[in-house]
Amino acid sequence: MNVLGIFCVRACSGLVGFRTATRVRCLHSFPGITVAQIDEEVAKLLELKAQLGGDDGKHQFVLKTAKGTRDYNPKQMAIREKVFNTIIGCFKRHGAETIDTPVFELKETLTGKYGEDSKLIYDLKDQGGELLSLRYDLTVPFARYLAMNKITNIKRYHIAKVYRRDNPAMTRGRYREFYQCDFDIAGQYDAMIPDAECLKIVHEILSELDLGDFRIKVNDRRILDGMFAVCGVPDEKFRTICSTVDKLDKMAWEDVKKEMVNEKGLSEEAADQIGEYVSMQGGRDLAERLLQDPKMSQSKQACAGLSDIKLLFSYLELFQVTDKVVFDLSLARGLDYYTGIIYEAVLTQAGVAPVSNETQQGAPAEESVSVGSVAGGGRYDGLVGMFDPKGRKVPCVGVSIGIERIFSIMEQKAEASAEKVRTTEVQVMVASAQKNLLEERLKLVTELWNAGIKAEVMYKKNPKLLSQLQHCEESGIPLVAILGEQELKDGVVKLRVVATREEVRSIHSAHIMFVLSHTDTQICLDSNETLKVCM
Amino acid sequence: MNVLGIFCVRACSGLVGFRTATRVRCLHSFPGITVAQIDEEVAKLLELKAQLGGDDGKHQFVLKTAKGTRDYNPKQMAIREKVFNTIIGCFKRHGAETIDTPVFELKETLTGKYGEDSKLIYDLKDQGGELLSLRYDLTVPFARYLAMNKITNIKRYHIAKVYRRDNPAMTRGRYREFYQCDFDIAGQYDAMIPDAECLKIVHEILSELDLGDFRIKVNDRRILDGMFAVCGVPDEKFRTICSTVDKLDKMAWEDVKKEMVNEKGLSEEAADQIGEYVSMQGGRDLAERLLQDPKMSQSKQACAGLSDIKLLFSYLELFQVTDKVVFDLSLARGLDYYTGIIYEAVLTQAGVAPVSNETQQGAPAEESVSVGSVAGGGRYDGLVGMFDPKGRKVPCVGVSIGIERIFSIMEQKAEASAEKVRTTEVQVMVASAQKNLLEERLKLVTELWNAGIKAEVMYKKNPKLLSQLQHCEESGIPLVAILGEQELKDGVVKLRVVATREEVRSIHSAHIMFVLSHTDTQICLDSNETLKVCM
Known part of the structure; x- marks a missing residue:
């Protein structure tokens, strides 16, 4: 045995050109081999690969995200949050619950559900234990969830990322990792009532998002x-x-x-x-x-x-x-x-051009194609039955919002608009006009935080007033509470509206808290130097 | 070559007991083998494995989630949403932005960051292209993001799932897929100010969640x-x-x-x-x-x-x-x-027992251990430099909230509490007292939806009033708008408080909308049968 083994290993290296079909036939004719043995062989080869240094010894570290994926920066996240809030708001208005499922499923769960597209499924490496795949959509996990928990009635939404090893076209909002926003109604009901509600939901969401x-x-x-x-x-x-x-x-x-x-x-x-x-x-x-x-x-x-x-x-x-x-x-x-x-x-709307770095860096105009379909769905009365051991059917109808395309459009609109996208919700910056007031700033910001006010302070002992004000302008903070020695002596705070530079001096921190707690809109001063709320 | 190849394949099946160390030495002495060749060998063996039927031909479909993972049902999601809102509210109060990164990274990005724990990283299958791994935490992707985008200053939070092939202990809230809630401050600042803010944040969150x-x-x-x-x-x-x-x-x-x-x-x-x-x-x-x-x-x-x-x-x-x-x-x-x-x-607090099905189904009392650590973090001034081509450092300090343990406690509290966890936010159910009023119900619910009211209607042509009321009680819907022939004739709607069964009849749909738009709290009736809002 051992002699054969060594020989095999030596021989393997010369084997590479050999066609798989031949090998497979050959192995099948050898009845003793089991999957466990193959696993062990694979593990050994991969260990050898690791020892050889991953990719033939060349190690050039590339600082990037995986192909077809992207990070979301704070500005993109602010837009994403706004879109999600609109969509979730609509789903909740229609009385939907929400569930979550793991990002990977047993490989078998996804097998036979996607026809030809199955080749686009990401598999996890066989590291021992179960064979797993990243979810390809949210519908199959939903059906698995219903069957597994014997649920016959539910109206649920699920917003989560799905994975497809597709040819990415990031300029058109097509990624390998992307969000799906699904709303589905499962249950035996009278014809077309839930189906009509799905269309009502699409209508509400697209109207509210104001995409044209x-x-x-x-x-x-x-x-x-x-x-x-x-x-x-x-x-x-x-x-x-x-x-x-x-x-x-x-x-x-x-x-x-x-x-x-x-x-x-x-x-x-x-x-x-x-x-x-x-x-x-x-x-x-x-x-x-x-x-x-x-x-x-x-x-x-x-x-x-x-x-x-x-x-x-x-x-x-x-x-x-x-x-x-x-x-x-x-x-x-x-x-x-x-x-x-x-x-x-x-x-x-004719030719909504997508937004992406690629386009900005001078990609050809042909890339600016219409984003097309932004939602889709239908009735699938047989899917849950595929998971039920007894084949019991649960009729379902649902809709999926094509959120990545919507993001692309919203990003483009934000880019085109003069209005700056805020990435934080800070209401007031606690600043100082002189040196050595760090303690006073920290005390005041603590009072504000404890009262539920969104507030910031610079992490410097002695920041310049100008740099504190610049930070407000850059990040859109509407108000700045300025501490100075005179104010401390008088037990007051100076409050300045960043945009207009208007100021009131005779304000106690409790007053700031009162004003800020009762509105998250802009604050301005009237002619008598008293604060008023501008809606 | 071909003869050797076939011989090798035949021999392989007898090879399994052979120790890897020997084989690797043996292969090293054979200088011609390359990583590409190993890849090809591995692919062939795995194809053979697939042909053999995955697990030695036995095909027993198991309806379950992957080991160490779980679905969240609507009740768990309601609790999760509440906890996230508290945590995100705190992060925003402190002026944090948010980012998102892909669920998988290039394998190299994670290499050499976790010491011995690297063995717990999930790798994706080598399907051609890049070698990928699921993220193990949010800190390393954050550092990669900073280096890649040359960001030297940011205060960000990131709430997302991470993956560890650890031994799961689901009764203690330890999963293979779990959430991390991270808050980090990157930048060169005066000593200990951002560090102190991280502790302030932990203090605020744990106080507000009221975990003892x-x-x-x-x-x-x-x-x-x-x-x-x-x-x-x-x-x-x-x-x-x-x-x-x-x-x-x-x-x-x-x-x-x-x-x-x-x-x-x-x-x-x-x-x-x-x-x-x-x-x-x-x-x-x-x-x-x-x-x-x-x-x-x-x-x-x-x-x-x-x-x-x-x-x-x-x-x-x-x-x-x-x-x-x-x-x-x-x-x-x-x-x-x-x-x-x-x-x-x-x-x-002594012995917070975890909540899980396992425990409920009579697991031994020893399983009820303390959940222990619920947040942790510290300063890591060298990590970003590991990604920067020129080794430029970005000092960072951060905290991670151990959200799964907090979920376990919150679930237990909800279980122990008499108060029912609502899984929807529906304010009013549109019901009918007689047959053949589907059209009228759909018209009224449309009016309510269009006015932003969270409303539901049963998907039946002729539901029984009792079953409509039962649905309200089961899902905690506080109000029911009842249509009957008399009401339609009079152009009014009957509005009933589900909990108290109090009713007012002389209400127009516009009135319902007014009341519901101006509060999401409870509504009750005073002695004159006029609606008033109870805070």
Whole structure:
């Protein structure tokens, strides 16, 4: 055994060009090998690799974040917080709870959920123990959570990062680590009421974020399948034709048709019939017309979908959101797990250019493309059942807000705006006009902190008044409380409005606290040198 | 070559018992092998493993989260949100900005930062491209961020999950995925002012969270090193003796001494001298006494540390936090990167039992141990320099709040309390008393949502009034707006306080909106059946 072993090791180094297929066959013919043995072999090889110095001995340390990821600086975080607050505010207004799940799942949990995209999943290294992968979205962990805890009813939101080893396009807000903001309603309810609420939520969020005009396209997987059936698409080609239809938002119909006919082997007649349907857009009226359509009405599936679209629009009217919603037969959406209604929101404003360092550093103009889709979702009634040992289904409908694209737009707006983005919320800076007043400054700032006021003090024994005032201007602190020897003698504090340089002298620290506790808006002085609050 | 290759593969399966050391030597004697070749070998073996079915062909799908991780359910999230709000509120009150960094870093970024604990780092699988690891803490990514962006001044907080392949003890709030809440001040400032603010922050947070009595122990790495020097510890044993001292919070002095003498080869005299010092606790007075101590005063390092402790306490007095802070010479803290002041906060309340399903399901009483340390930190002036190409240093001091332990305590408190934890913030449920009022309910709830009111409606066409009221009671919704045919005729809404069942009938939806927009507190009725707000 040992002799063979040594020989093997020596031989391995000459093995590299050998094709895996051959080796695998060869190993299979050797029945004794187990996974545990492979693990051990792998561990040994990797240890050897570590000893060789990681990458052939060359050690050039690069100071960067991983490919496709980014840090958020304080300004970006301030924008992110604002966007999150709007979104979370809306989710809470609609009575949603929130949950959290780990960033990695058992590899098996993600297996078989994403079709071809599975290759984009990040796996963790096999360091012994379980095989783990980083989550690819929040929907599969949500379904796993429901099945594991036998939950049949929940309205929850989940905001967290997901991971995809995709080709990053950071100028267009496409990263390998990015946030998803998901809202989902699980439970057996009357048709289209929760579905309509998801659309209401998209409408509220996009309106409130003030990103410009938008459209929410809706369709139904059953209408698509019914349409394919009546147009003569063979059953086994539904999925692949569906993914071609999905390209209509980026490709002209002529090219889509070419792909269907030349690449996917569809008949020209079938393609033309599909072409007629997918050009249709409308509202409730279109659903009604299609229910009368001699061809479409032959499909039970399509009729079920069309009736639900009708019902959906009646609820959307009550929710006052039909101004932005359009029934669009070309909407297909990629993911396999949708079973009913699907939707996608797009910004219709022409060419929103993205913000990024790359662009600023003179990237070509072609990079400035529209950010397109900013929200999407649909009904997935089968996913939870995939996790339940007894296959019990929990109907679900949900929506995911495409937050990275929204960040890009908000960053660009902030960049373009004259208004400075504040990265702290400090209300008052405690400053001194003379030397040796550190103790007095620390005492006053303590009083303010203890009263719940957001306050700062410079970490210097004797900072210059000018540098203290400059700090206020740079970071947007509206007020500065200035201590001087005369003020200390008189037991007062001088309070200055940084923007206008107006001052009042006869103010006690308790007064500052009172004023600041009762407003977080700006403070200014009236003509009698008394403080007043400006809303 | 091919013949050798096949032979190798056949031989490999018999190889498993073979010791790595031998193999590595053997491979080293074979100069042609490169890391790229090893990578290829590893990839092939892993592919084979995948073909064999992951774990020796047995495929039993387990519905669980990864070892050492957990989901947060809505109740836990409500508690978590409350704790985070308190902590973030404090960080903001002190003028901190926030940043975010990716969950994984280049593996090299983490290399050489954690000493022995490096083995606990999660690596990502080598799927081509960069070698990545999950972050182990937030401090190293912070230092990388500062160096990469050439930032020399910042006061920032960062709340995010970190990952350690440690032995989980979930009953004690120790997980493999857990939150850190870090506050750090980077920059060249006058001594001990930022350090004192970190302690003030710990004091504020622990007071506000109301976790019971606590102590903040402080010490200084320079005092420890000086103490070791004057006690006759050889230079090369400083670190290892330091880590033994660190065990004093869990072990009796006798056992610590035994480890020093028997395991680490320290002389009995040196150990006894250390024993005398590490039993000392006090405040500014102790620092003054030790500055006069004939032995301690011989160490320049110790004196520098002791003078800074004195200065620190003078600032802590101004910050009004000396009641909880104690200078404790036994505090050592594990991490290598501390260079000055160190501190740690412990809850002093006897035996805070942890909350977890394991305990509830009858785990032995020994599991109910004290949660111990809930915050810790110190000064690390060298870490940023490790990342800067020119080694430029940025002095830093910071604190990390041990949030998982705090969650455990808060969960336990919530469990023990009679008060129900609400998981939504819904203010009013829109209900109907009769059938066929879905449209009316959807109209009213739309009015409320559009006015910013948190409102819910059941997703049923004809829900029973009782089940609508039950939902309110279960989820703590304080008010229910009830629509009936009579109310619709009269153009009014009946508003009921769920807890007291008091009702007013003559209310228009605009009135509900007015009341609910101007308070998120409880609403009750006075004797005249008019609504009033109870604070």
